Amino acid sequence: MHKLIRRLLGAVPVLLAISFLIFLLMHIAPGDPVTLMLGDNATPEDVARLRGELGLDKPILVQYWDFLSRAVRGDFGRSLKFGEPVLKLVGERLPATLELAFASLFVAITIAVPVGVYSAIRHNSLVDHAGMSVALIGVSLPNFWLGIMLIYFFGGQLNWLPVAGRIEYGIEIKSITGLYLIDSLLTGNFEALVSVAKHLLMPAFTLGAALAAIVTRISRSSVLEVMRQDYVTTARAKGLSERAVIWRHIVRNALITIVTILGLQLGALLSGSVVTETVFSFPGIGDLLIQSISARDYKLTQILILMFAVTYFVVNLLVDFLYSWIDPRIKF
Amino acid sequence: MAKVNLHRRAFLKHTGVAGFSALMGGSIVKLSYAASRDRLTALSSIGLDTLHPYAHSSSPQYGLWHNMIEPLVEVDYNKKNYYGILAESWEFKGKQWVIKLRKNVRFHDSSPLTAKDVVYSINRMKNDKESLQKENFRDFVEVVAADDHTVIITTEQPVVLMLDRLQNRFILSKTGMEAQSNQPELKPVGTGPYKFQSWQRDGNLVMVRNDSYWGPKPSIREIVVRRVKEDSGRVAGLLAGQGDVTNNVPVEELGRFDNHPRIRAEKVEGVRMYFLAMNVTHKPFDNKLVRQAINYAIDPTVIIKHIYEGNGYIMNGPMGSNVIGFDPKIKRYPLDLNKAKDLLTKAGFPNGLETKLYFSPDRYPKAKEVCQVIADQLAKVGIKAELVSQEFVIFWGKEAVNGGKLPFYYVGRPAADADTVYDQYFRSGVSPRIQYKNPEFDKLVDEEQKTVDPKKRLAILHQLGRILMDDVPFCPLYTLAEIYAVARNVNWKARPDEKLLYADMKIR
Numbered sequence: 001m002h003k004l005i006r007r008l009l010g011a012v013p014v015l016l017a018i019s020f021l022i023f024l025l026m027h028i029a030p031g032d033p034v035t036l037m038l039g040d041n042a043t044p045e046d047v048a049r050l051r052g053e054l055g056l057d058k059p060i061l062v063q064y065w066d067f068l069s070r071a072v073r074g075d076f077g078r079s080l081k082f083g084e085p086v087l088k089l090v091g092e093r094l095p096a097t098l099e100l101a102f103a104s105l106f107v108a109i110t111i112a113v114p115v116g117v118y119s120a121i122r123h124n125s126l127v128d129h130a131g132m133s134v135a136l137i138g139v140s141l142p143n144f145w146l147g148i149m150l151i152y153f154f155g156g157q158l159n160w161l162p163v164a165g166r167i168e169y170g171i172e173i174k175s176i177t178g179l180y181l182i183d184s185l186l187t188g189n190f191e192a193l194v195s196v197a198k199h200l201l202m203p204a205f206t207l208g209a210a211l212a213a214i215v216t217r218i219s220r221s222s223v224l225e226v227m228r229q230d231y232v233t234t235a236r237a238k239g240l241s242e243r244a245v246i247w248r249h250i251v252r253n254a255l256i257t258i259v260t261i262l263g264l265q266l267g268a269l270l271s272g273s274v275v276t277e278t279v280f281s282f283p284g285i286g287d288l289l290i291q292s293i294s295a296r297d298y299k300l301t302q303i304l305i306l307m308f309a310v311t312y313f314v315v316n317l318l319v320d321f322l323y324s325w326i327d328p329r330i331k332f
Numbered sequence: 333m334a335k336v337n338l339h340r341r342a343f344l345k346h347t348g349v350a351g352f353s354a355l356m357g358g359s360i361v362k363l364s365y366a367a368s369r370d371r372l373t374a375l376s377s378i379g380l381d382t383l384h385p386y387a388h389s390s391s392p393q394y395g396l397w398h399n400m401i402e403p404l405v406e407v408d409y410n411k412k413n414y415y416g417i418l419a420e421s422w423e424f425k426g427k428q429w430v431i432k433l434r435k436n437v438r439f440h441d442s443s444p445l446t447a448k449d450v451v452y453s454i455n456r457m458k459n460d461k462e463s464l465q466k467e468n469f470r471d472f473v474e475v476v477a478a479d480d481h482t483v484i485i486t487t488e489q490p491v492v493l494m495l496d497r498l499q500n501r502f503i504l505s506k507t508g509m510e511a512q513s514n515q516p517e518l519k520p521v522g523t524g525p526y527k528f529q530s531w532q533r534d535g536n537l538v539m540v541r542n543d544s545y546w547g548p549k550p551s552i553r554e555i556v557v558r559r560v561k562e563d564s565g566r567v568a569g570l571l572a573g574q575g576d577v578t579n580n581v582p583v584e585e586l587g588r589f590d591n592h593p594r595i596r597a598e599k600v601e602g603v604r605m606y607f608l609a610m611n612v613t614h615k616p617f618d619n620k621l622v623r624q625a626i627n628y629a630i631d632p633t634v635i636i637k638h639i640y641e642g643n644g645y646i647m648n649g650p651m652g653s654n655v656i657g658f659d660p661k662i663k664r665y666p667l668d669l670n671k672a673k674d675l676l677t678k679a680g681f682p683n684g685l686e687t688k689l690y691f692s693p694d695r696y697p698k699a700k701e702v703c704q705v706i707a708d709q710l711a712k713v714g715i716k717a718e719l720v721s722q723e724f725v726i727f728w729g730k731e732a733v734n735g736g737k738l739p740f741y742y743v744g745r746p747a748a749d750a751d752t753v754y755d756q757y758f759r760s761g762v763s764p765r766i767q768y769k770n771p772e773f774d775k776l777v778d779e780e781q782k783t784v785d786p787k788k789r790l791a792i793l794h795q796l797g798r799i800l801m802d803d804v805p806f807c808p809l810y811t812l813a814e815i816y817a818v819a820r821n822v823n824w825k826a827r828p829d830e831k832l833l834y835a836d837m838k839i840r
Contacts, residue, residue: 032729037464039389040745040756043763046467047734053461082533083387083462092533148564156568163569164375164560169536281561283534294694296725 004317011313018309019071019302020064026298027060033080033296054080067302077299081292086303090285094307095178096166097277097284100207101269103181103200105262107208108215113258116219117251123224131216138213143272147206147279154202161202164281168195203280207272211265218261222254229253255326263319267312369839371554372822374832375566375575379534379559385502385520386456386463391746394500395831396557399539400440401502401522404431404450405495407748409603409828412656413786414495418445418503418523420481422495424784427473429494433481437546439505440527447477452506454485468497490782492789496749525550525835534559539834550835567817570595576819579832582697583641586815595817600826601645602814604746605652606696608689608706608807609757613767614739616687621679623804627665628672629713630706632809639701640812647808650753650800654811654828657750657793662801664808672713684714690741691719692727697812703742736764746829750793751780758800768805 034050035042051057055066070077076086115135119128155163167173167180173192176183181200184192226232227250235249236242273286281287285304292300323330378392385397404419416422418437423430437445458469473486485494508521520528525547526539537557541550558575560566566578567585571592581597589597608626610617617623636644645653649662676684689707691699700721707717717740722732732738747753756762759777760769773796780792800806816826823838 030729030731031723031725032731032734033725035728035730035734036725037389038467039464042389042467043470044734046470047730050464081381083382083384089533148562151562151565151568155565155574156572159572159574162574163565163572164562165535165558169373169538169556169558279562279565281534281559281565283532287534287561294723294725 007317011310014313015306015309019068019306022302022305023064023067023298024060026296026301027063029296031296033298036295037080067299076303079292079297079300081295081297081300086300089288089300090303090307093283093285093288095180096282097270097273097286099179099181100200100203100273100277100282100284101266102179103204104208104211104269104272105266107204108211108265109262111208112212112215113219116216116258117223117246117254119216120220120223120227121246128220132220135213135216138209138216141209143206143210144275144279146209147202147276150202150206151279161198166196166199166283167192168199171195199282203276203282206279207269207276210272211269214265215258215261219254219258222257223250226250226253252326256323259319259322259326263315263322266315267308270308270311369552371556372552372577372834372837372839373556373558373575374834375560375569375578376557376832377559377561377563377566377578377580379557380531380537381533383518383520383531384462385504385522386460386465389464391500391830395829395833396537397502397520398500398524398831399526399555399834400524400528401504401520402524403500403502404433404498406499407656407829409654409748412654412658414499418450419498424490424492424494426490427487429485429487429491430478431483431485433483434546435481437523438544439508439521439523440542441505441508441511441521442544443505443507445503445505445523446480447483449506450483450503451475451477452509453503454501456504456509457501465501468501492781492783493749493751496752499748526555529554545835548835551838552834555834570817576822577824577832577837578817579814579830581815581817583643583815585817586641586643589817594819596820598816598818598824598826599643599813600828601652601654602746602812602830603652603654603748603828604744605647605650605655605753605811606702606742606744606809607647607650608809609733609738609741609743609766610805610807611736611739611764611766612769612805613736616679616681616685617739617805619679620803621675622681622685623807624665625672625675625679625713626710626715627804627807628668628675629715630709630807630809631667634709635702635705636810639698639705640810643813643815644810645813646810650797650806650808651747651750652811655747655750657754657790657797659794659797661794662797664801665804669713676714681714684716686716686718687740688720689717690722690727690732690738692722692724695724695727696742696744699742706742733765734763736767748829750797751777754793754796754800755781758805766805768803770799770803773799 034047034054034056038046038050055063067077078084079086079089082089115131119131122128151163154161162168171192173180173183173189174187176186180196181193184196232245232249235245273284274289276282277284277287278290285307289301289304292304380393380396381388385401402417404417405414406417408415416434418434419431420434421432433445433447433450439445454469454475457463457465458472471488471491473488475483475485478484502522505521512518523546525542525545527542529538529540531537539555541553560569563580563582567581567588569575570578571588573594586597589595608630610623612618632646636642636646648664649659651658676682689703691703693700703719707719710717726732728734733741733743745753754777757766758768758773760774776792776796780789780796783789783792814826814828814830818824821840823840824836827833
């Protein structure tokens with residue numbers, strides 16, 4: 001518990017430093033949100049007036065201090081583009097991104113771990129070569145291209161899946177967690193469940209494909225390495241069934257590496273969501289981040305990037321917990 | 333009862349296949365709807381940013397709002413004139429505009445439209461903290477309700493362009509909004525042919541028919557506007573039957589609708605005018621001969637033919653043919669490379685010159701390809717133009733176009749009335765975008781803005797166009813087609829101004 005509190009406290013200066021860095025970078029980057037907001041007819045006087053109203057004419061350090069002093073009171077300001085409190089916007093969008101990230105992770109794990117383990121066990125077999133070739137293709141495909149191709153075939157040509165959005169219009173869903181799959185299961189709403197799954201399938205596969213490819217290769221090499229250990233030979237020598245050797249001795253030991261990679265890649269999933277959400281018009285924070293950066297919506301961009309940083313931190317913390325669960329010899 | 337051997341693997345395989353089939357089967361049945369009198373689904377490249385109808389100032393958003401909340405007047409692009417929507421008639425009296433409202437118009441909350449609603453709405457647009465439409469009212473002294481159906485707007489100076497300013501200013505119900513503590517984001521109450529039903533940011537906007545609409549009753553009961561940002565996603569969704577109409581169709585996708593049984597393309601000349609702007613405070617664009625040489629060197633027909641696949645309309649003068657103030661008698665500079673070279677020599681550049689051409693690829697379609705062709709055409713007369721690409725938020729900012737920092741750039745500007753462009757781009761001291769100074773031009777703009785008689789005003793606008801074509805602080809290029817794709821069972825003609833007005837759509 002002490003260590004957990006120490007880790008949490010340690011995160012505070014890191015997040016402060018990140019927030020300052022983002023603030024500084026956003027403000028020194030060229031581009032003016034006000035001329036964009038006012039459109040074609042604005043005069044220089046209109047622009048100057050609005051800059052004053054929004055406090056954008058103050059020195060950067062004063063603006064940062066204003067931001068910090070409001071933030072500690074829970075007020076992160078209003079979005080320039082949407083005119084709403086940024087926390088409200090993030091709250092609307094975060095569950096969608098989390099759902100997409102977890103679905104992609106699920107896709108990646110369910111494909112990658114069995115294929116990786118099987119390829120290692122049947123080392124140099126046809127299945128191994130085929131699995132590794134597919135993994136290589138998976139890593140090499142840019143996810144925006146994969147997304148567009150999926151839209152073209154499964155949306156446009158076959159009409160199996162919807163090309164955009166999160167749930168079909170007309171289907172009501174009672175929000176409990178904000179994660180639609182979970183909510184539809186909790187409320188027993190099968191129609192919503194099918195609709196949400198249909199909307200999630202292509203984005204989750206797009207986002208999960210590269211991760212699946214990486215995890216397949218890591219699982220394979222990790223299992224191969226463990227298979228060469230003396231304790232595996234001992235386990236076989238003492239007469240354990242092959243299944244017990246694989247699952248209890250090989251896979252469990254190989255999991256440490258796989259979990260580390262998954263933890264690190266979950267962060268990459270969140271950044272990958274920026275592109276995937278844009279391609280599929282999936283209403284998550286990745287899509288919102290693109291819109292906020294294009295509009296130089298300082299406050300919204302600030303909070304969104306901070307959200308990404310916090311998520312990285314939390315995932316790393318969880319991975320550390322998982323280590324000691326997988327291997328009790330590791331102390332957190 | 334016979335014993336069934338159920339193996340685990342077989343069970344998993346069969347349930348997996350059954351589940352997937354259910355998912356897919358459901359999709360095919362559910363998604364194959366078509367436009368009907370009950371519902372039309374639009375796959376739109378943009379959605380509402382906010383439910384506050386005044387907290388933005390962008391043309392596509394005006395288009396969405398116009399279905400629910402109406403303005404006093406609108407532009408008739410064919411007749412190049414204004415017609416009344418909520419206004420029945422108007423009179424320009426120097427510093428006053430007297431506007432008579434249409435009678436028997438009711439808001440969605442059943443309250444009648446009165447002059448008080450107009451006063452309330454204009455004051456909201458002018459004073460609301462969130463409003464981004466304030467600049468339209470900067471010279472307003474007061475707006476008063478003379479009686480239930482008469483509004484008098486008093487301005488500091490005569491404003492002949494009042495109708496242009498009022499065309500996208502939407503009127504809310506005073507009582508309707510006061511009942512919601514003046515928060516339009518709860519439920520905007522207008523008079524439009526469609527009523528607001530629901531909205532999720534970057535999700536669906538749903539509108540239902542206003543059965544008590546004062547004008548012709550809309551044919552379709554419910555409109556669902558789904559935001560699909562990705563071009564290929566919109567086209568794929570439409571072809572698959574997941575939507576009935578879409579906007580901003582890329583020209584390279586047009587061929588897919590040629591023989592499509594369900595979808596057709598719909599095109600109209602747009603109001604955004606593309607041109608090369610030359611800021612005359614920067615060398616060598618301070619030299620009229622250089623500017624004229626550039627006009628002789630550029631041939632937009634090549635760009636229209638090869639980049640936009642014929643979906644463009646050449647501009648022969650400073651204005652597109654849809655715009656009030658368009659002069660059909662003005663002709664653009666012909667392509668004449670020898671003349672261009674001669675002018676450059678006379679201007680002191682016998683060996684040509686070097687410059688930078690700025691553009692924004694994220695704002696204007698195919699801007700990069702266009703500027704590459706322009707650079708190639710300029711190179712033929714000895715002008716070496718280095719291309720500089722900028723993100724729009726930078727391009728449009730105070731360190732670039734709106735700070736007068738860019739000498740030479742590719743830009744598109746929509747307009748309903750020539751005055752808005754002449755005033756903003758070419759009149760001295762208004763904006764730093766071109767910094768053209770010509771006392772004769774300024775004087776004529778002043779005169780035009782005080783001229784009540786439309787014919788006399790048009791003559792002055794034509795005169796202004798001729799002055800500009802002689803001085804050419806710009807090089808006119810083209811307007812582009814607004815391209816939509818729409819279900820064949822929908823009778824509809826697109827408007828030039830990017831507005832999708834669903835009440836205009838009729839189901840066959």
